Amino acid sequence: MPRILVADDNPLSLRFLADALADAGVEVAEADDGPAAVRLAKERAFDLLLLDARMPGLDGAAALARIRADSGPSRHAIALATTADDSAGTTAALREHGFAAVLPKPLSIDALRAAVASHLRTAAFAVHERPARAARVEDRADEDRADDDALDDEQARRAAGGDQAIVAALRGLLVTELEALPAEVAAMAARDDRPALLERLHRLDASAGFCGVPALVAASARLRGRLGDEDWPGAGMADFLAACDRARERLSG
Structure with missing residues (x-):
């Protein structure tokens, strides 16, 4: 079971991302800002870090830099960034700071899971995926x-x-x-x-x-x-x- 750290200062975004990954069989830890993400990464080993680009205290890039510089167990974890600013400049800057990919928000559950599965290079993510908790409903008129x-x-x-x-x-x-x-x-x-x-x-x-x-x-x-x-x-x-x-x-x- 992959371990993923999800950090986002927006409670709604954090809930969405964490629940979407947990429902796919992933062990998820949540952080509501950059400093909390750094603390968790120092304490536990994660396979992947999903960090929001803009957070109080430390933004995603600064948090990743501290995690990489530390001797903690997650210093070599794959890092993906999430951001509501999907401009080319922002994406390029985040890639330069060490993020393997930049995921624009809002993103769908399918896009999130596909990105995580691709970067973890494991079939376990898809194998453990559970069905949706409620049936699809008809489109709005x-x-x-x-x-x-x-x-x-x-x-x-x-x-x-x-x-x-x-x-x-x-x-x-x-x-x-x-x-x-x-x-x-x-x-x-x-x-x-x-x-x-x-x-x-x-x-x-x-x-x-x-x-x-x-x-x-x-x-x-x-x-x-x-x-x-x-x-x-x-x-x-x-x-x-x-x-x-x-x-x-x-x-x-």
């Missing part, structure tokens, strides 16, 4: 897609490998994330902390992608476009939070 705030159920099911139970669980986590978001944004506004807001939007993009909420991804992009303004984007922020509230209602409905 086309007319729903005409609604700009519609949930993209097909995208969410593709990401979850057709497992509706995973979709429901991840969307529940996203509802919790959206409920806490206004207070987080208010704190950032009070100190005009645009870097922190950009990082928060990055995390939200990944969550929305896994859950099939394109309206949130679009609202996040619009707000990022306003952050270069001299003043804090009050009107833009109001529009963004309104979009978040509509998404929360959709997910809770």
